Amino acid sequence: MRQLLAATEVNAGYTMDTQCPFCSVQCKMRITKELPIPGSRRFAYSIEGIPNAASEGRLCVKGMNAHQHATSKERLMQPLIKKNGELVPSTWEEAMSLIEERFQEGSRAFGPHSLGVYGGGSLTNESAYLLGKFARVALGTKYIDYNGRFCMSAAASAGNKTFGIDRGLTCRLADIPLARCIIMAGTNIAECQPTLMPYFNKAKENGATIIVIDPRATATAAIADMHLQLKTGTDAALANGMLKVLLEENLIDEAFIAERTNGFAELAAHLAAVELKDIAELTGVEENLIRNAARAYGAAETGIVLTARGVEQQTDGHVAVRNFLNMVIATGKIGKPGCGYGAVTGQGNGQGGREHGQKSDQLPGYRNIEDENDRAYVASVWDIHPDELPRKGVSAYEMMELVHHREIRTLLVMGSNPVVSNPNADLVEEALRNLDFLVVADMFLSETAVMADVVLPVTAYLENDGTLTNLEGRVLLRESTIEPPGETKHDWQILCDIAERLGKKKYFPFVNAEQIFNELRVASKGGLADYYGITYDRLRTSGGIYWPCTSTEEDGNQGMMFEHAFAHSDGKAIFFPVASRTPQETPNEEFPLTMTNGRVLSHYLTGVQTRRSHTLAARNVENYIEIHPKTAKRHHIIDGEWVEVTSRRGSFSVRSRFSDKIREDTLFVPMHWGGIQNVNKATSPELDPNCKMPGFKTSTVSITPLRLKPLAHLMI
Incomplete structure (x- = not known):
């Protein structure tokens, strides 16, 4: 039995083992809170990495300073209720009574589907699982989705179609040094998952x-033997060019194709019509570079292909990933040491968060909410009739559109900041302002929380227990020995409390996270993401277990x-011909440049947590736009000055930053800031038809120095 530290003991200092709350590596670490030196009121913290199978004891700058947001004076410590247009402190009883009243009123007046639930990819598996159950059982609504839709949906859907299952990495991190060729497409691991870089250095x-x-010539590109600096949005076409070379030069595994795949003849017929010169013109990558890259991958004895948001956050992201998977199975580089494919997950629990019911079309264990057998099984676990389970809803951004249309009139947001993370952010902000009732559960007053009618204070990673699943599919246990500060509550406690007030207590009887996990284990049993064989006791002794793990007798450490x-019924992977196409938006006279977005080393997601860390915030105080000096000269921009960036959706303002490491036709803006610096005010809301991923990476824009705006206005 773990002994929790009381508030007085916490104030006196402590040492605890935990793991970083940020990226998908989930590095383990030890935090020691030391007594202040005489005459000082400030406690000192020492942070060290703990050896583990993923990061091997390494920490990056975010992990080293993660405690700063958890101990920030800006933490919410009691509920807030909006009165006369201002959020003011309240009691839990007052806040929960208001939620009970307004949820019931909304359901009675407009039906259960007028209520929506919006989750996050950093929630523990337990909270993510309970959020899905809460939406469908306590509220009876079909409308639930989460911000992971913007992270992994293209790769997840592509993996399901090609392999029959989606797991971030099909191999182990330990396989990276064994690969003789590694393709990193649209991923900047050096800034997004820096503790993994030694694997790639070892491979070199x-x-x-x-x-x-x-x-962009990123920090990751700096270690490359070949950098294919393509035009944004042409990844699928580039993969076609590489596939063309693989087939022409017989760098494929014919035996593997014959024995373990379907659809190769159709792919070969499609590629016969592909001309490499056309691919070079479309992508902006020279023919010889495409050919040399394909040869290097095809001729290598072992190889790994990794994709991330650069490929996936496009309106053809699903098929672009499928085309890279075509390369993997055409060469047979999967299912053996040093080989495989990986979607480099961004969020801390981006993998586990999408497996157990936060997505609109999923039930626990990666079950399909429209499949009658899946519905019957989960309903039996939840002790309800299958007919009581709602059908599938819509994706995250589509939920915002339904809010805008007032089909969803009441919304609960947990672990997310949709007013910043969604595309077409001005529409999203307008939609949220028009809600009848908005509840936000968060640690801080995020840009979304300040719009809420009720804000509920939640615990931080230092204070709550639960499991998270890292990018390689390894389930990890994070436990705390610290009592929650102030009046904060765990996410899952809040859900149980609301459910009880709505008369659904018998479905939410949980008193700790382990009880929730044990129900999750049963609910996932027999599903694609089977966690049944994983227990807290096993996780405490093993340091982490890969899924699927179908039995407590199973090793669970193969990976x-x-x-x-493969996971299809016939055991075979499926090829899929992919058209080479231009991005969904192409530059014109009014919007002559293509804008892409992404992350920087010191910040995470919309910055709600990292901007509360003084050390991390100091590294990047404000947002910026990366622009090539030649492009800047054409647009009369001075390095370091503020500019306005405008698209068909809206505009935002940031400071310019010159870089010759980006294409002249491309602009790059980080995604971690809200307000007037929010890049998503200008990003496109167009969605991938297969997975509903927005096209974040290919918005066409104009750019103007703010010092010229008054002059430009007078000239109109």
């Missing part, structure tokens, strides 16, 4: 060829997928 030491595909068969 072992003789690997590293190929980076990115319109390699598809050694003998």
Whole structure:
């Protein structure tokens, strides 16, 4: 039995083992809170990495300073209720009574589907699971989705179609040094998952060829043997060019194709019509570079392909990933050491968060909410009739559109900041302002929380227990020995409390996270993401277990997928011909540049937590736009001055930053700021038809120095 530290003991200092709350590596660490020196009121913290199978004891700057937001004076410590247009402190009883009243009123007046639930990819597996159950059982609504829709949906849907299952990495991190060729497409691991970089450095030491595909010369591209600096949004076409070379030069595994795949003839017929010169013109990558990259991957004995948001956050992200998967199975580089495919997950629980019911079309264990057998099984676990389970809802941005249309009139947001993270942010902000009732559960007054009618204070990673699943599919246990500060509550406690007030207590009887996990285990049993064999006790002794793990007798530490068969019923992977196309938006006279967005090392998601860390905030105080000096000269921009960026949706203002490491036709803006610096005011809301991923990476824009705006206004 763990002994929780009381508030007085916490004030006196402590040492605890935990794990970083940020990226998908989920590095383990030890935090020691030391007594202040005489004459000082400030406690000192020492942070050290703990050896583990993923980061091997390494920490990046975010992990080293993660405690700062958890101990910030800006933390919410009691509920807030909006009165006379201002959020003011309240009691839990007052806040929960108001939620009970307004949820019931909304359901009675407009039906249960007028209520919506919006979750997050950083929630623990337990909270994510309970959020899905809460929406469908306590509220009876079909409208639930989460911000992970903007992270992994393209790769997840592509993996399901090609392999029959989606897991971030099909191999282990330990396989990276064994690969003789590594393709990193649209991923900047050096800034987004920096503690993984030693794996790639070791691969280079072992003789690997590293190929980076990115319109920017990032810190990751700096280690590449080949950098394919393509035009934004042409990844699928580039993969076609590489596939063309693989087939022409017989760098494919014919035996693997014959024995373990379907659809190759159709792919070969499609590629016969592809001309490499056309691919070069479309992508902006020279023919010889495309050919050399394909040769390096095809000829290598072992190889790994990694994709991330650069490829996936496009309106053809699903098929772009499928085309890279075509390369993987055409060469047979999967299911054996040093080989595989990986979607480099962004959020801390981006993998586990999408497996157990936060997505609009999913039930726990990666079950399909429209499949009658899946519905019957989960309903039996939840002790309801299958007919009581709502059908599938819509994706995250589509939920915002329904809010705007007032089909969703009441919304609960937990662990997310949709007014900043969604595309077409001005529409989203307008929609949220028009809600009948908005509840936000958060640690801070985020840009979304300040719009809420009720704000509920939640615990931080230092204070709550639960499991998270890292990018390689390894389930990890994070436990706390600290009592929650102030009046904060765990996410799952809040859900149980609301459910009880709505008369659904018998479905939410949980008193700790482990009880929730044990129900999750049963609910996932037999599903694609089967956690049944994983227990808290096993996680405490093992340090982490890969899923699927179907039995408590199963080792759960293999990690390699598809050694003998894929997850389709016939055991075979599926090829899929992909058209080469231009991005959904192409530059014109009014909007002559293509804008992409992404992350920087010191910040995470919409910055709600990292901007409350003084050390991290000091590294990047404000947002910026990266622009090539030649492009800046054409647009009369001075390095470091403020500019306005405008698209068909809206505009935002940031400071310019010159860089010759970006294409002249491309602009790059980080995604971690709200307000007038919010890049998503200008991003496109167009969605991938397969997975509903927005096209974040290819918005066309104009750019104008703010010092010229008055002159421009007078000239109109």
